[in-house]
Amino acid sequence: MIERIPTAKALVEIREKVSVTHPSMRKSVTVCGGTGCQAAGCKEVADKVREELKAQGLASEFKLVVTGCHGFCEQGPIVVVRPSNVFYPKVKIRNVKKIIERTVAAGEIIDELLYKEPVSGDRIAHEQDIPFYARQHRLVFAHNGYIDPTDITDYLSIGGYAAIEKALFKMKPDEIIEEVTRSGLRGRGGGGFLTGRKWRSCLDALGERKFVICNADEGDPGAFMDRSLLEGNPHAVIEGMLIGARAVGSKEGIVYVRHEYPLAVERLIDALDEARHAGLLGDDILGSDFSFDIRISRGGGAFVCGESTALMASLEGRSGEPRAKYVHTVEHGLFDFPTTLNNVETWANVPEIIENGADKFASVGTEQSKGTKIFSLVGKINNTGLVEVPMGISVRDIVYEIGGGIPKGKKFKAVQTGGPSGGCIPQSMLDLQVDFQKLTEVGSMMGSGGMIVMDEDTCMVDVARYFIHFLKEESCGKCVPCREGLKTALDTLDRITQGKGEMKDIEILEELGEWMSTSSLCALGGSAANPVLSTILHFRDEYEAHIVERRCPGGICVELITYSIDPELCDGCHACVKVCPKDVIAGDKKQTHTIDTTGCIKCGACLSACTRDAISRK
Amino acid sequence: MLERIFSRYPVDRTSLVMILQDVQTEFGYLPTDALKEVSARLQIPAAQVYSVATFYNVLSLVPRGRNLVRVCMGTACHVRQAPLILETVKRELDIEPGDTTVDGEFTFQSVGCVGACAIGPVVEVNDIHHGHMNVNKMKKLLDKLEQSAKDEGQS
Ligand SMILES: Cc1cc2nc3c(=O)[nH]c(=O)nc-3n(C[C@H](O)[C@H](O)[C@H](O)COP(=O)(O)O)c2cc1C
Numbered sequence A: 001m002i003e004r005i006p007t008a009k010a011l012v013e014i015r016e017k018v019s020v021t022h023p024s025m026r027k028s029v030t031v032c033g034g035t036g037c038q039a040a041g042c043k044e045v046a047d048k049v050r051e052e053l054k055a056q057g058l059a060s061e062f063k064l065v066v067t068g069c070h071g072f073c074e075q076g077p078i079v080v081v082r083p084s085n086v087f088y089p090k091v092k093i094r095n096v097k098k099i100i101e102r103t104v105a106a107g108e109i110i111d112e113l114l115y116k117e118p119v120s121g122d123r124i125a126h127e128q129d130i131p132f133y134a135r136q137h138r139l140v141f142a143h144n145g146y147i148d149p150t151d152i153t154d155y156l157s158i159g160g161y162a163a164i165e166k167a168l169f170k171m172k173p174d175e176i177i178e179e180v181t182r183s184g185l186r187g188r189g190g191g192g193f194l195t196g197r198k199w200r201s202c203l204d205a206l207g208e209r210k211f212v213i214c215n216a217d218e219g220d221p222g223a224f225m226d227r228s229l230l231e232g233n234p235h236a237v238i239e240g241m242l243i244g245a246r247a248v249g250s251k252e253g254i255v256y257v258r259h260e261y262p263l264a265v266e267r268l269i270d271a272l273d274e275a276r277h278a279g280l281l282g283d284d285i286l287g288s289d290f291s292f293d294i295r296i297s298r299g300g301g302a303f304v305c306g307e308s309t310a311l312m313a314s315l316e317g318r319s320g321e322p323r324a325k326y327v328h329t330v331e332h333g334l335f336d337f338p339t340t341l342n343n344v345e346t347w348a349n350v351p352e353i354i355e356n357g358a359d360k361f362a363s364v365g366t367e368q369s370k371g372t373k374i375f376s377l378v379g380k381i382n383n384t385g386l387v388e389v390p391m392g393i394s395v396r397d398i399v400y401e402i403g404g405g406i407p408k409g410k411k412f413k414a415v416q417t418g419g420p421s422g423g424c425i426p427q428s429m430l431d432l433q434v435d436f437q438k439l440t441e442v443g444s445m446m447g448s449g450g451m452i453v454m455d456e457d458t459c460m461v462d463v464a465r466y467f468i469h470f471l472k473e474e475s476c477g478k479c480v481p482c483r484e485g486l487k488t489a490l491d492t493l494d495r496i497t498q499g500k501g502e503m504k505d506i507e508i509l510e511e512l513g514e515w516m517s518t519s520s521l522c523a524l525g526g527s528a529a530n531p532v533l534s535t536i537l538h539f540r541d542e543y544e545a546h547i548v549e550r551r552c553p554g555g556i557c558v559e560l561i562t563y564s565i566d567p568e569l570c571d572g573c574h575a576c577v578k579v580c581p582k583d584v585i586a587g588d589k590k591q592t593h594t595i596d597t598t599g600c601i602k603c604g605a606c607l608s609a610c611t612r613d614a615i616s617r618k
Numbered sequence B: 001m002l003e004r005i006f007s008r009y010p011v012d013r014t015s016l017v018m019i020l021q022d023v024q025t026e027f028g029y030l031p032t033d034a035l036k037e038v039s040a041r042l043q044i045p046a047a048q049v050y051s052v053a054t055f056y057n058v059l060s061l062v063p064r065g066r067n068l069v070r071v072c073m074g075t076a077c078h079v080r081q082a083p084l085i086l087e088t089v090k091r092e093l094d095i096e097p098g099d100t101t102v103d104g105e106f107t108f109q110s111v112g113c114v115g116a117c118a119i120g121p122v123v124e125v126n127d128i129h130h131g132h133m134n135v136n137k138m139k140k141l142l143d144k145l146e147q148s149a150k151d152e153g154q155s
């Protein structure tokens, strides 16, 4: 821990002392400790690295650093040896000894353990040369791969807390807001509201107390960038909040974080302690007249609590029900005091803007969407993980250049963005530039950055039903249009996916959508119809196939499909026969198998057992 | 009985959700007596405590099983066949999501995104994430848990 830093000058001195070697250049072995890698067994790998460094007498020379998420979750556990920056994906415990012996101690590169480019088959030694990373523009995520999130010195050594120092001693609150406004930063949590404008209203609002809140509820299913930021670089979020608090004149900050993110909570608690100990939170920060502290509140696992007014209700100890928006939270927010609420990623962008200026930030991106955005690229895509890209990049580049295309040579069908409030981008719009405007224009939205890729084996009606089901479960039930509208929409979609739909159901869905979007209390209901309307717009043929032909083209809707085995592909390996719980698959070993569909319960056991993709659902 | 939990937070209504979460962690559910105590201590009407206790997904008024199986039904997992996994658990345990088996061994929940979307479909068992699940892996995992429950019962 760092002792209390009394002045700005002392901070500069400390930084000079600790930044002799940049964390990316120091002798170390970094092991990714993000959630994806944890499930892949990174803890055991890290333990083994520690053990081997010790056994080989390298422990005093090379530091083991367990970092936050590198983004390339598909390839976990990830180990990088520094300063040579040799990158090893999917590391097995049994290879750790070899890596320490040959790469750490002897400086060799172990070819067969390197990342293999799936198309060319080339082995690639360094992160920056791997296509997944090469096309990214990492600003917010720049340091996640090498800093130790549990050590404030690492954050200081990459220039951390220089922005708050500048904001405190070289800028007036008004100028901070001007800079953030000029940068064009827009909220990364959903609405894309101009951050500077929000802060300005909060500064102008009168109140005995003012609150600054970080929204880390991250309820959008399919998005996990906020989690990775908090786990990998919590001080960036804290520094952003400090700057915001200085700008609007607040002393009290709160991070509202999902309880499903225990590691993020733990990292944040530690980081807050360290910052407090160093005098970067608390009274008279760095010897100035500015005092500010942050506490954590764990959410209770309700999607609607990510909505700003519901979040505040939850913080006040009530059920998370939103209220009408005509009362602005920047004036009457938490406990009726002026409140500035921003998303995790929004906060994490702030230090960069203050330190390097609005112009530099605004040099990246499009006319009305500046900077970068982190997307979680997931679903039917080869390179799943978190990608940070400049605003304005095309969907095609994200899916094919960074994402490496669709697995198993399947056909691309759509990308879903904006979560339950968003919509789909079909094949014909692959060249769409991703920014706030363009996504909204095509009936989707930026949302918090979930990007779910769907291939030909996805049913778009099922996807619409999925979102409506999700929202029906999560609707707080306070207003009628949302509560009843979702119920009716779900009943209708259930009928269609069960092959009991009628053509007029499509009209009913469109009408319901219209009604919900104009009369719901909050954006949950207001945007709930988007996934339905967008799939009707782009995939009407699939709705019609379900209704007219009683057929599911994606092979998903259970009532409309039957399982069968493609005799061309089946090699008679017996794997499906062994797992079928109903014993309805017949065929001797090495003979083509067949499914007796009368007894088949369509459980999918054969599907996951077959290694040759011979099971088809039609 | 809840002093230790109260001592962690300011004793006022802002702490209600977190105090209830800690009670949940401590007992595995929210016992009626505990709810009454929270209500008295924080000076919040019991009806309001009840309203909060039933609003949030992490809070439960009934005891949970020894094993908590949570199948992620987030979007990323959904498109990677999570519904088949959900059906498998339903069939194997013979209960609906949200329920607990009669022997108190398993509680089964369907949840919306656990934040590990890149390795979906994901199933969380007793706070451990299992990635890239499929129907057969799910069955094996449940078998293993059932077996260790039996072994414990015998010893
Ligand atoms: C139903 C619903 C859920 C939301 N969930 C989140 C969330 O999980 N995280 C988030 O940052 N914003 C969420 N939002 C958006 C917030 O209301 C708010 O606009 C945002 O946090 C503001 O921060 P920003 O301007 O930095 O984006 C949600 C909105 C709605 C209507």
Ligand code: FES
Binding pocket: A221, A222, A223, B072, B073, B074, B075, B076, B077, B078, B112, B113, B114, B115, B116, B117, B118, B120, B121, B122
């Ligand atoms: S959608 Fe399953 S973990 Fe995110």
